[in-house]
Every structure is written in C-alpha cells, then in structure tokens.
Amino acid sequence: MASFGISGKRHSPRISSHVSSSPSYSPVGFRLIHSLSSQSKENRDGAPLDKRRRMVGKEATPPDETRARKVFSSVNSDPDPVVPLHHSGIEFLSREDVEKLLGEEMKGKNNSDSKMMEYVEKLKICIKWHMAREDGYLEDQKKQRNFMEDEEKRHNDIVTQLRAKIDELETMNNEPKAENRKFLENERDAQITFESQEEIKPKEVLNTRKKKHKEQSNEELSCLRSELQQVKDDCNKARAEVQSLTLVIAKYEEITKTLDMITMKTVDLEETCAFQRTEILSLQHQLSAKKDELKQADLSVNTMTSKVEEQKIIIEELKNHLVEGEKLLKKQHNTILELKGNIRVFCRVRPIMANNDSSGTNGAVISYPTSVESFGRGIDLTHGAQKHSFTFDKVFSYEASQEDVFVEISQLVQSAFDGYKVCIFAYGQTGSGKTYTMMGNPNIPEQKGLISRSLEQIFEASQSLQCQGWEYKIKASMLEIYNETIRDLLSPSCSSSVEGKQYSIKHDANGNTVVSDLTVVDVCTEQAAQSLHQAACNRSLGKTNMNEQSSRSHVIFTLKIVGTNESTKDQVQGILNLIDLAGSERLAKSGCTGDRLKETQAINKSLSALNDVISALANKEDHVPFRNSKLTYLLQPCLSGDSKILMLLNISPEASSSGESISSLRFAARVNNCVIGIPRRHIQMRSRSDSRPL
Numbered sequence: 103m104a105s106f107g108i109s110g111k112r113h114s115p116r117i118s119s120h121v122s123s124s125p126s127y128s129p130v131g132f133r134l135i136h137s138l139s140s141q142s143k144e145n146r147d148g149a150p151l152d153k154r155r156r157m158v159g160k161e162a163t164p165p166d167e168t169r170a171r172k173v174f175s176s177v178n179s180d181p182d183p184v185v186p187l188h189h190s191g192i193e194f195l196s197r198e199d200v201e202k203l204l205g206e207e208m209k210g211k212n213n214s215d216s217k218m219m220e221y222v223e224k225l226k227i228c229i230k231w232h233m234a235r236e237d238g239y240l241e242d243q244k245k246q247r248n249f250m251e252d253e254e255k256r257h258n259d260i261v262t263q264l265r266a267k268i269d270e271l272e273t274m275n276n277e278p279k280a281e282n283r284k285f286l287e288n289e290r291d292a293q294i295t296f297e298s299q300e301e302i303k304p305k306e307v308l309n310t311r312k313k314k315h316k317e318q319s320n321e322e323l324s325c326l327r328s329e330l331q332q333v334k335d336d337c338n339k340a341r342a343e344v345q346s347l348t349l350v351i352a353k354y355e356e357i358t359k360t361l362d363m364i365t366m367k368t369v370d371l372e373e374t375c376a377f378q379r380t381e382i383l384s385l386q387h388q389l390s391a392k393k394d395e396l397k398q399a400d401l402s403v404n405t406m407t408s409k410v411e412e413q414k415i416i417i418e419e420l421k422n423h424l425v426e427g428e429k430l431l432k433k434q435h436n437t438i439l440e441l442k443g444n445i446r447v448f449c450r451v452r453p454i455m456a457n458n459d460s461s462g463t464n465g466a467v468i469s470y471p472t473s474v475e476s477f478g479r480g481i482d483l484t485h486g487a488q489k490h491s492f493t494f495d496k497v498f499s500y501e502a503s504q505e506d507v508f509v510e511i512s513q514l515v516q517s518a519f520d521g522y523k524v525c526i527f528a529y530g531q532t533g534s535g536k537t538y539t540m541m542g543n544p545n546i547p548e549q550k551g552l553i554s555r556s557l558e559q560i561f562e563a564s565q566s567l568q569c570q571g572w573e574y575k576i577k578a579s580m581l582e583i584y585n586e587t588i589r590d591l592l593s594p595s596c597s598s599s600v601e602g603k604q605y606s607i608k609h610d611a612n613g614n615t616v617v618s619d620l621t622v623v624d625v626c627t628e629q630a631a632q633s634l635h636q637a638a639c640n641r642s643l644g645k646t647n648m649n650e651q652s653s654r655s656h657v658i659f660t661l662k663i664v665g666t667n668e669s670t671k672d673q674v675q676g677i678l679n680l681i682d683l684a685g686s687e688r689l690a691k692s693g694c695t696g697d698r699l700k701e702t703q704a705i706n707k708s709l710s711a712l713n714d715v716i717s718a719l720a721n722k723e724d725h726v727p728f729r730n731s732k733l734t735y736l737l738q739p740c741l742s743g744d745s746k747i748l749m750l751l752n753i754s755p756e757a758s759s760s761g762e763s764i765s766s767l768r769f770a771a772r773v774n775n776c777v778i779g780i781p782r783r784h785i786q787m788r789s790r791s792d793s794r795p796l
C-alpha cells in the first residue's frame with residue numbers, strides 16, 4: 103500500500119507551484135524574469151508539502167466527492183523585486199514604463215531619420231508582439247497550474263479515500279476472526295458447563311452451527327475482495343492521469359524555454375534599439391552641423407559666384423581690349439614695316455658641326471652684343487683679327503630651335519594668309535643651314551622646317567575661319583633653277599629624269615609671275631605637305647668640300663592662298679614664296695671640277711645677279727638688272743613690287759668660313775637697307791573677275 107501514493111518527484115505539486123506567473127522587468131529596455139525559484143506561500147509559511155499531503159490524507163475526503171478546482175495558494179502572484187537599472191538615462195521599473203516608451207512618438211526630418219524611425223517603430227511592434235505572446239503564455243501557464251493543483255488535490259483525496267478504505271477493509275477482515283475466536287471460546291465454555299452441569303447435547307447440532315458460521319465468513323471475504331479490486335482499478339486510473347499530466351508539464355517547460363529565448367531576443371532587440379537611438383541622436387547632431395556648414399558654403403559659393411561673374415565681365419572687357427589692341431598692333435606693325443621698307447633680314451647661325459674641327463681656328467668667331475639696342479638683333483664676326491658688327495631685324499644664335507625661328511616668321515605667313523604677297527628666301531654659303539631651316543626633317547616634329555610649319559599654320563587658320571564663312575583654296579607649286587634651267591619638282595616626270603622640257607617665265611600686269619606648264623597641286627591636307635617635301639627630295643644634290651649633300655640649285659616653293667567669304671562676298675589672295683637658295687661657294691675652296699665646277703659657277707652667277715639687283719635697288723638706280731639670271735627674273739615682282747620680303751641669312755660659325763660669312767653679312771646688310779615699294783593687301787569683291795595667275 104506504500105507505493106499506492108503519488109510519490110514521483112516529477113509529479114510533485116511543488117514543481118508546478120514554483121513557476122511564477124508574474125513577469126518582472128529589468129531596465130535594459132525591459133526584461134521578463136520568470137521566477138523559477140520562488141517558493142509557494144505554503145512553503146514560505148513553513149508547511150512542507152509532504153506534511154500537507156499527510157494532513158490532506160487525514161482529512162479523508164470521500165473519493166466520490168466533486169473535484170473542486172481551486173487556485174493553489176502557492177502561486178506567487180507578486181513579481182520579484184525589481185532592481186532599477188540605468189541605461190542612457192532611461193529607467194524602466196515596470197511594464198508600464200515599457201508601454202509608455204512604446205507609446206512615445208518620434209519625429210524625424212530627413213530620409214535617414216525616417217528610415218531609422220521606421221525601424222524603431224518595427225522594433226516597438228515586435229516588442230508589443232512579444233508582450234502579447236508572453237501574456238498568452240502566462241495565461242496558459244496559470245491555467246496549467248490551476249489544473250495541476252486541482253489534479254493534485256483530487257489525487258490526495260483519492261489517496262486519502264483509498265487509505266481509509268484499506269483501513270476499513272483491514273478492520274473488516276479482522277473482525278470475523280475475533281468473532282469466531284470468541285464464539286469458539288463461548289462454545290467451549292458452554293460445553294464444559296453443559297458436560298459438567300447438564301447432560302451432553304448431541305454432536306450434529308454443533309457441526310451445523312460451525313458450518314453456518316464459516317459460510318457467513320466466506321461470503322463477507324469475497325465481498326471485501328471485490329471492493330479491494332475496485333480500489334485497485336481506481337488507483338490505476340489515477341496513475342494514468344498523473345502520467346498524462348506529467349507530459350503536459352514537460353510541454354509547458356518547453357514553452358517556458360521558448361519564452362525565455364524570446365525574452366532574450368527581445369532584450370537584444372531593445373539593446374539594439376537603444377544603441378540605434380543614440381546613433382540617431384548623434385547623426386541628427388552631425389546632420390544639423392553639416393547643414394550649418396552647407397549654409398555657410400552656400401553663402402560663400404554665392405559670394406564667389408557673383409565675384410566670378412564680375413571677373414568674367416572684366417575678362418570679357420579685357421578680351422575686347424586685347425582684340426582691339428591686337429588689331430592696333432597689327433596695324434602699327436604694318437605701318438612700321440612700311441616705314442622701314444618691305445624688306446626684312448633675319449640672321450641665323452647654325453651650331454658647330456661635330457665633324458668640323460675648329461680647334462685650329464682661334465675658337466669662336468661669332469659673338470652677340472649684349473647692349474640693349476642690339477640685344478637679339480646684333481651679331482659680331484671676328485675676321486682677320488678685326489671685329490665686324492652687324493645689326494638685323496632679328497639674330498638667332500646657334501641655340502635657336504626651328505620653333506623659335508618659325509615664331510618670328512609666322513607673322514609673315516599670316517600676312518600671306520591675309521592677302522599679302524610674301525617672299526622668304528634663305529641665303530648663305532653652302533653648308534650654313536639653309537635647307538635645314540626651310541625643309542628641316544618633317545619626320546621629327548621639333549626639326550620640322552619653315553615649309554611644313556607654314557602649311558600647318560595656314561591649314562589651321564583656314565579651318566578656324568570656316569565658322570565665319572571663309573572658304574580657302576590653297577594651291578602649291580615647286581620648281582628649281584639648276585644651271586639656269588627650270589625643273590618642275592612636282593611633275594611626275596621629274597623623278598623619272600625626263601629632261602628637256604622648257605619652262606618660260608612671264609610677269610602679268612598685276613605683278614604676278616607665271617611659269618608656263620608648271621604643275622600646280624591643290625593642297626587640302628597636311629599629308630599633301632608630306633608629298634611636297636618628298637618633291638623637294640627631287641632637287642639636285644651633290645657633294646662638295648663644304649657639304650656632304652649640297653643643294654646645287656635654287657628651290658622655290660610657292661603657295662597661292664585664295665580665301666572666299668560667301669556672306670561678305672570678300673575674296674583675298676595671298677602668295678607665299680619660300681625659297682631655298684643654292685649655297686654660295688668660292689670656287690677655289692669648293693674644290694669642284696667638271697660638272698660640279700659648272701654648277702658652282704652657275705650658282706655663283708645667279709647669286710651675284712641677285713647681289714647686283716639688290717645693289718641697284720639699294721642705290722635706287724634706274725635700271726635694275728632682273729633679267730641677268732632666272733632667279734632674279736623669277737623674283738622680280740617680289741623684289742620690285744608690293745611684297746613683304748624676308749631674307750634669312752644663314753651663317754656657318756666656323757672660323758674657316760669667316761670669309762664667306764663676312765661676305766654674306768655685308769650682302770644681307772645691303773638688302774636690309776633696300777626700300778622696295780609698299781606692301782599691299784590683295785583683297786577684292788568676289789564678283790570681280792580674278793584672272794591672276796600664280
């Protein structure tokens with residue numbers, strides 16, 4: 103009977119009574135704490151459960167009594183004491199604090215704020231959801247606990263009833279024996295009395311009495327057994343119920359664990375929420391600081407913008423002044439040229455070549471005066487222990503690059519583009535750098551000569567004026583005068599050495615030179631310039647003592663530039679002659695014989711003719727001997743007319759060439775003093791017929 107009671111630990115009501123139904127809140131956000139360790143009031147009051155059970159057993163509640171379900175008084179309805187904690191200045195003492203926080207509204211100004219607020223709102227909803235769930239769990243828990251308590255009570259009642267029944271049965275079981283014993287004793291006593299006092303009764307009566315009594319006892323015993331069986335069945339039933347309740351408790355424990363996890367997550371979320379709230383605050387501070395900065399920047403930008411606008415207006419005015427100034431400068435420049443005469447002379451000294459040994463030549467014979475009036479324009483040549491000083495429009499030392507030279511000459515190229523006749527010729531002894539200056543090396547950009555650079559400038563200028571309605575046609579021809587014979591360097595037959603074609607030179611009424619049958623090509627692109635340079639390679643070359651590849655002819659490259667403006671009906675015609683003269687050379691020094699000697703004599707003759715023409719012009723003689731050579735005859739319109747002329751005197755710096763150099767310098771000085779007409783710009787209305795030949 104001892105194992106009949108509810109003695110398993112898991113079934114102890116103590117377990118269920120330990121689960122507190124009341125959450126308590128901690129201040130980091132809020133935290134629900136399930137007080138699994140709290141004691142029931144009974145336990146606190148010092149009444150152990152076993153004792154209670156015994157007390158209930160003593161009350162012996164009848165088994166058929168209605169199972170009244172009462173709330174266990176052991177449920178701890180008071181929350182555990184809450185210890186207030188502080189976080190970010192926020193205090194949570196109760197669930198009301200949390201609900202108050204959830205009820206708070208946040209305000210935001212910009213996009214990132216609204217995102218954060220949206221996030222906070224979501225967190226709040228999440229917390230509310232957890233709280234609602236928790237309430238549900240607590241309600242369930244409470245119901246479970248009540249149920250458990252009822253069950254426990256019912257079991258106690260059953261146990262009490264069973265015990266009472268067992269006691270009763272035991273009592274009943276013992277009663278017949280005592281009765282029988284008493285009866286037998288009585289019977290024995292009666293028999294002794296009977297035998298001793300009266301006559302002995304018959305034996306059958308005694309046996310009948312014994313049999314009757316035994317039947318009565320057996321009947322009562324079987325009745326008791328069936329009652330006992332009934333109690334055992336009840337007990338089994340109660341055990342099954344206890345088992346199912348155990349399962350319910352296990353389930354409840356699982357739910358409690360899940361609830362704990364959710365609570366922890368809630369705590370985490372609350373912490374994140376608090377952290378992000380702090381972040382939002384700091385971001386809001388930063389934002390307002392940045393806004394202030396932006397305002398300041400806007401102000402300064404506005405100030406700067408207005409200043410820039412002012413500057414732009416000033417710049418625009420200055421630009422206009424500049425354009426006006428440039429125009430004035432051009433005008434003054436032309437006026438000066440006109441006053442000076444239209445011949446200008448530049449002098450260029452080439453560097454000492456590596457193969458020229460000047461060690462035995464007393465060193466440098468060329469020097470440059472540094473005085474203010476001669477700086478960049480003067481050149482001193484020491485010849486025969488005597489220093490000869492010359493001044494020209496410009497003097498380039500051996501350090502001057504092709505670019506430096508072209509910068510000074512580009513104005514004249516521009517003049518040709520603007521409608522002037524321009525003639526630039528390189529003069530100097532053989533090997534002094536005339537071809538280098540004029541042709542250069544077109545394959546190396548910094549060594550490109552005047553012809554390539556002039557073409558580039560004219561192409562650029564024509565393109566830049568396209569937007570103003572100007573359209574330019576550029577035509578080129580190239581010839582050489584070799585041994586007083588003209589060769590067409592652009593003719594396809596030139597390179598195939600078909601000789602014998604005769605070219606005649608004529609001058610028309612407009613002062614233009616016409617060479618019969620000369621090939622004229624349209625120069626449209628810069629690539630065309632390359633082919634012109636190729637044509638230059640067709641010129642006659644030969645080796646002299648002074649130059650490995652001496653040009654044995656005068657080469658005249660002519661560009662005719664015709665610009666037409668459809669809107670203004672204006673037309674300009676400019677001519678640019680770029681002439682690379684053959685090198686002057688003393689016959690004795692050249693060491694030439696045979697054909698070379700003939701070449702040199704012809705060169706010298708034509709150069710001498712040029713010298714004579716210049717002298718005549720300088721002396722303002724009535725007769726100028728232009729017809730004495732093909733060169734002077736060809737250049738007649740340039741030398742006597744309205745052209746702008748530039749003589750580029752090339753000088754060899756070696757002492758061994760000083761004799762040639764002084765002759766060249768003297769000739770250049772004479773040219774510099776010439777006054778030949780006044781340059782005139784050739785501009786006309788397009789409607790007028792333009793019959794000017796090249």
Ligand SMILES: Nc1ncnc2c1ncn2[C@@H]1O[C@H](COP(=O)(O)OP(=O)(O)OP(=O)(O)O)[C@@H](O)[C@H]1O
Nearest residue numbers: 452453532533534535536537538649652653684685
């Ligand atoms: N300014 C310079 N810088 C570098 N090299 C130069 C310069 N001037 C001329 N030379 C070089 O000097 C040599 C002679 O020059 P170039 O052929 O141009 O002389 P030239 O006066 O045309 O002679 P020629 O009358 O005999 O034809 C060439 O090798 C050329 O490259």
